Amino acid sequence: MPAASPATPLVDVRVQPGPFDLPAESARLSALPDVGAVVTFTGICRSDGGRLEALELEHYPGMAEEEIGRVAGEAxxxxxxxxxxxxxxxxxxxxxxxxxxxxxxxAHRGAAFAAAEFLMDWMKTRAPFWKREIFKDGTVGPWVEARAADDAAADRWRPDTAAE
Structure with a gap:
């Protein structure tokens, strides 16, 4: 993995089946030169009031990483x-x-917050992932449809609509 320089930010994108180590990832970013803020967001599988056992997530290998990398590069x-x-x-x-x-x-919190929110909003709508719910009774639901609220969140970052 290449080291980051002031002109070349560290961009690390991974799609994996196993868990990630939040403290280790945060420490990697904290150790970069001139860092004054690290912002993290962790999405967690909800139980939806106790009715869900799990989610099943599939992705388009290669394309998912490429799209997330493109969005991270744009951030x-x-x-x-x-x-x-x-x-x-x-x-x-x-x-x-x-x-x-x-x-x-x-170096400053504003950029870290904005970049994290931008990346999550676009990743949620653009990265090729599909999910379905697995209920406590063992039944498997249909593939979950995209939500209009997620599209609206991403749309606010478009140059013609963003208030940056």
């Missing part, structure tokens, strides 16, 4: 960040387990 171009890490899991993920991590680092 690095838009904000002065030192690094961005995006880790998305796939497979069966039990209620209470981590699904996704987005972490960004910058």
């Amino acid at each position: 690095a171009a838009r904000w002065p960040i030192a690094g961005a890490i995006a880790v998305h899991r796939y497979g069966r993920i039990a209620a209470g387990e981590d699904i996704v991590l987005v972490a960004t680092a910058s």
Whole structure:
């Protein structure tokens, strides 16, 4: 993995079946030069009031990593960040387990927050992942449809609509 420099932010994108180590990922970003803020977001599989056992997530291998990397690179171009890490899991993920991590680092909190939110919003709508619910009674639901609220969150980052 290449080291980051002020001109070249660290961008690390992984799609994996197993868990990620939030403290270790945060420490990697904290150790970059001139970092004054690290922002992390962890998405967790909800139990939906106790009715869900797990989620099953599938992805398009290669394309998922490429699309997340493209969005992370765009975040690095838009904000002065030192690094961005995006880790998305796939497979069966039990209620209470981590699904996704987005972490960004910058000299100042504003850029780190904005880049993290941008990356998560676009990853949620653009990365080729599919999910379905596995209920406590063992039944498997249909593939979950995209939500209009997720599209609206991503749309606010478009240059013609963003208020940056």
